[in-house]
Amino acid sequence: MKGCHRNGEMAPKLLDLMIPQERRPWFHDDSNSVFNTEDKKLELKLGPPGGGEDEHGSSLTRHIKKEPKDKSILFSPSTKTTSHKRTAPGPVVGWPPVRSFRKNLASGSSSKLGSDLTTSNGVALKNQNDDVKTVEPKRQGGMFVKINMYGVPIGRKVDLSAHDSYEQLSFTVDKLFRGLLAAQRDLSSSIEDEKPITGLLDGNGEYTLTYEDNEGDKMLVGDVPWQMFVSSVKRLRVIRTAEISSALTYGNGKQEKMRR
Amino acid sequence: MALRLPSKVLKHILSFIDSNEDRNSVSLVCKSWFETERKTRKRVFVGNCYAVTPAAVARRFPEMRSLTLKGKPHFADYNLVPDGWGGYACPWIEAMAAKSPSLEEIRLKRMVVTDECLERIAASFKDFKVLVLTSCEGFSTDGIAAIASTCRNLRVLELRECIVEDLGGDWLSYFPETSTSLVSLDFSCLDSEVKISDLERLVSRSPNLKSLKLNPAVTLDGLVSILRRAPQLTELGTGSFAAELKPEAFTKLSKAFSNCKQLQSLSGLWDVLPEYLPALYSVCPGLTSLNLSYATVRMPDLVELLRRCSKLQKLWVMDLIEDKGLEAVASYCKELRELRVFPSEPDLDATNIPVTEQGLVYVSKGCRKLESVLYFCVQFTNAALITIARKRPNLKCFRLCVIEPFAPDYKTNEPLDKGFKAIAEGCKDLRRLSVSGLLSDKAFKYIGKHAKKVRMLSIAFAGDSDLMLHHLLSGCQSLKKLEIRDCPFGDTALLENAAKLETMRSLWMSSCFVSFGACKLLSQKMPRLNVEVIDEHPPKTRPESSPVERIYIYRTVAGPRMDTPEFVWTLHKNPEIGVSKLAIK
Numbered sequence: 001m002k003g004c005h006r007n008g009e010m011a012p013k014l015l016d017l018m019i020p021q022e023r024r025p026w027f028h029d030d031s032n033s034v035f036n037t038e039d040k041k042l043e044l045k046l047g048p049p050g051g052g053e054d055e056h057g058s059s060l061t062r063h064i065k066k067e068p069k070d071k072s073i074l075f076s077p078s079t080k081t082t083s084h085k086r087t088a089p090g091p092v093v094g095w096p097p098v099r100s101f102r103k104n105l106a107s108g109s110s111s112k113l114g115s116d117l118t119t120s121n122g123v124a125l126k127n128q129n130d131d132v133k134t135v136e137p138k139r140q141g142g143m144f145v146k147i148n149m150y151g152v153p154i155g156r157k158v159d160l161s162a163h164d165s166y167e168q169l170s171f172t173v174d175k176l177f178r179g180l181l182a183a184q185r186d187l188s189s190s191i192e193d194e195k196p197i198t199g200l201l202d203g204n205g206e207y208t209l210t211y212e213d214n215e216g217d218k219m220l221v222g223d224v225p226w227q228m229f230v231s232s233v234k235r236l237r238v239i240r241t242a243e244i245s246s247a248l249t250y251g252n253g254k255q256e257k258m259r260r
Numbered sequence: 261m262a263l264r265l266p267s268k269v270l271k272h273i274l275s276f277i278d279s280n281e282d283r284n285s286v287s288l289v290c291k292s293w294f295e296t297e298r299k300t301r302k303r304v305f306v307g308n309c310y311a312v313t314p315a316a317v318a319r320r321f322p323e324m325r326s327l328t329l330k331g332k333p334h335f336a337d338y339n340l341v342p343d344g345w346g347g348y349a350c351p352w353i354e355a356m357a358a359k360s361p362s363l364e365e366i367r368l369k370r371m372v373v374t375d376e377c378l379e380r381i382a383a384s385f386k387d388f389k390v391l392v393l394t395s396c397e398g399f400s401t402d403g404i405a406a407i408a409s410t411c412r413n414l415r416v417l418e419l420r421e422c423i424v425e426d427l428g429g430d431w432l433s434y435f436p437e438t439s440t441s442l443v444s445l446d447f448s449c450l451d452s453e454v455k456i457s458d459l460e461r462l463v464s465r466s467p468n469l470k471s472l473k474l475n476p477a478v479t480l481d482g483l484v485s486i487l488r489r490a491p492q493l494t495e496l497g498t499g500s501f502a503a504e505l506k507p508e509a510f511t512k513l514s515k516a517f518s519n520c521k522q523l524q525s526l527s528g529l530w531d532v533l534p535e536y537l538p539a540l541y542s543v544c545p546g547l548t549s550l551n552l553s554y555a556t557v558r559m560p561d562l563v564e565l566l567r568r569c570s571k572l573q574k575l576w577v578m579d580l581i582e583d584k585g586l587e588a589v590a591s592y593c594k595e596l597r598e599l600r601v602f603p604s605e606p607d608l609d610a611t612n613i614p615v616t617e618q619g620l621v622y623v624s625k626g627c628r629k630l631e632s633v634l635y636f637c638v639q640f641t642n643a644a645l646i647t648i649a650r651k652r653p654n655l656k657c658f659r660l661c662v663i664e665p666f667a668p669d670y671k672t673n674e675p676l677d678k679g680f681k682a683i684a685e686g687c688k689d690l691r692r693l694s695v696s697g698l699l700s701d702k703a704f705k706y707i708g709k710h711a712k713k714v715r716m717l718s719i720a721f722a723g724d725s726d727l728m729l730h731h732l733l734s735g736c737q738s739l740k741k742l743e744i745r746d747c748p749f750g751d752t753a754l755l756e757n758a759a760k761l762e763t764m765r766s767l768w769m770s771s772c773f774v775s776f777g778a779c780k781l782l783s784q785k786m787p788r789l790n791v792e793v794i795d796e797h798p799p800k801t802r803p804e805s806s807p808v809e810r811i812y813i814y815r816t817v818a819g820p821r822m823d824t825p826e827f828v829w830t831l832h833k834n835p836e837i838g839v840s841k842l843a844i845k
């Protein structure tokens with residue numbers, strides 16, 4: 001039987017069962033502690049424990065990290081080790097932490113404001129009855145659209161008003177996703193391993209930038225003048241170039257544009 | 261021979277000490293000080309209604325005049341605690357009715373209160389004066405009517421954000437014609453319309469009425485008529501502000517407000533149309549508190565209002581104020597102490613949240629007295645947090661909610677560790693902290709080390725491993741309440757730091773990886789903790805290593821509670837009872 005004894009207490013066999021890889025006595029000497037806090041005696045006591053400086057914390061991270069096997073997985077196992085690869089599940093209970101009566105109020109009044117009153121970049125229209133209603137306020141300064149990339153679970157947002165050309169947008173997309181993409185592919189990625197994301201606009205790269213406009217159509221980015229694009233884009237998507245045709249025909253794509 | 265302070269002298273000294281923390285310290289000095297203190301304490305505060313039995317409290321404080329109780333854990337506000345969990349007020353009311361009939365004030369937060377309970381209060385306490393129910397539920401307007409009709413000297417009746425079964429507006433008519441003692445009335449959370457004539461008469465015969473918060477069913481006309489009868493109000497919650505835009509209506513409203521020369525606090529303003537806001541301009545220069553968090557009004561109109569509020573100390577507003585509006589607040593509202601910015605679209609997919617970190621930075625730079633912040637936005641940067649910490653080391657409460665889970669510093673793609681380090685290090689008086697965004701274990705190392713005065717800490721979607729919890733439980737000297745959800749730690753840190761839990765009021769963990777086995781072990785080793793497992797599936801039917809959905813751990817001298825519903829298990833102290841049949845090697 002493993003474990004050391006102190007004060008005649010039995011070693012916690014339950015704890016052994018829970019973390020089979022290492023010996024985890026319930027009461028033990030400081031030197032055995034994975035947290036290695038020198039001054040702190042790991043005894044049960046009343047009163048505040050001292051704040052011991054934990055010198056070796058980072059090197060022990062791997063040591064104490066557990067891979068949960070039979071648990072309802074919030075974090076998919078492959079994404080647990082680096083901080084860039086987390087995924088939040090779909091609708092999350094109690095998040096954002098707003099009281100429910102605030103949620104109802106907000107949606108109640110914004111349904112009055114309603115997206116049918118505005119164009120996609122926030123030009124406000126009066127409704128048919130000429131009632132004077134408050135219209136949906138849009139950011140005066142920024143125009144954020146969501147952007148997702150194939151293979152990267154985390155979506156990001158891009159401020160289109162901070163760009164004035166497709167080239168600039170393409171550069172931003174590279175900046176946003178290069179690190180995330182590399183991290184997705186290989187657990188031990190470093191800066192040197194990260195490949196730039198190029199050829200988003202001309203079909204030459206591994207990935208292509210597409211968007212969904214205010215009529216729900218999916219289009220390739222780059223065909224229309226920049227301002228026209230900005231006034232109609234609803235969200236962006238970086239897809240694999242090999243899948244352009246299927247990506248654009250899926251849904252209600254009225255215009256199918258194919259290059260090459 | 262030891263000199264002893266005569267208890268009469270001590271009693272006199274204690275009459276100047278109101279703070280319960282101080283009184284708790286006094287009572288620890290020696291037995292006779294304990295006795296003198298307990299016999300003189302009038303205001304009793306119990307932060308967790310299950311930490312102690314009602315009988316024990318009644319016994320200890322025979323001169324109790326005011327009782328404050330809190331029930332459910334804070335995360336119940338966000339629907340993380342299933343209905344029926346507990347927090348019943350009745351046993352407390354029963355005990356007080358029997359032992360403390362001189363009780364005058366009851367304040368309950370997050371508790372289940374029934375109509376019978378309210379009727380008992382009305383019937384048992386002859387000189388009852390104050391009832392404040394915050395985030396409570398389980399009662400109907402009938403219970404309120406009982407209070408109104410029976411408590412002859414009622415001064416304060418406040419229903420703050422309660423869920424009430426609304427059986428109509430009759431309850432208001434139950435205030436007897438002879439009742440003239442009302443100082444504060446808040447029925448803003450009720451739905452039904454009250455008879456405006458009843459309200460007018462009540463207000464007219466209550467010369468001491470200082471605070472009145474109406475519900476949305478009260479119209480603008482009703483508001484005008486009330487204001488005419490109560491120009492002495494210092495706190496007003498309006499009813500619904502929407503109505504047809506008639507010029508006479510606007511003038512009447514304006515005039516009514518301009519007569520309220522003592523108004524300091526304004527709230528309500530549901531459905532307010534921007535055209536009506538100028539009616540408020542006359543009271544703006546005197547306002548110290550303004551709650552615009554239900555007003556879906558655009559930034560220019562908000563700024564037009566706020567630039568007149570030079571004395572404002574507390575501002576609650578929606579993110580419709582935008583960064584630009586917050587910049588205006590920073591330049592006009594120099595007395596600001598508390599800012600809360602709520603999301604107008606509280607939705608994970610919201611793409612148009614109009615405030616960014618810049619808005620908060622403006623306010624932090626411009627408002628030197630700012631000490632309390634609640635801020636919702638989509639993304640943040642370390643640089644902004646560092647600036648905020650540098651500019652406002654006097655922050656006492658900092659609650660940042662970056663709505664997108666795991667959102668890194670959007671400019672550098674790094675975790676927000678450095679930013680929260682700056683907050684923890686720089687804001688030495690920080691008492692309450694909520695963190696969000698992408699955070700590694702390092703962030704919690706900094707918080708554990710530097711946040712010496714933080715009493716309440718809220719964490720979601722953060723950290724990498726057990727180290728995060730270890731840092732917090734082995735540091736954070738003043739930690740009293742810790743609530744964590746969706747973080748990837750397991751049993752180790754919890755068990756290693758079990759002793760810390762007895763120094764805290766409570767610990768809530770949900771959607772983490774703490775196993776049932778660990779809960780059992782903790783419960784067995786720590787006799788003065790209640791370890792509650794909240795789970796639909798009986799934990800005994802699963803392996804001990806399987807994680808438990810929700811755990812609520814709190815210190816108590818009352819033992820395990822008897823009122824748990826079927827989905828809550830308080831693990832038994834006796835290892836022979838409630839242990840699974842797993843073979844123990």
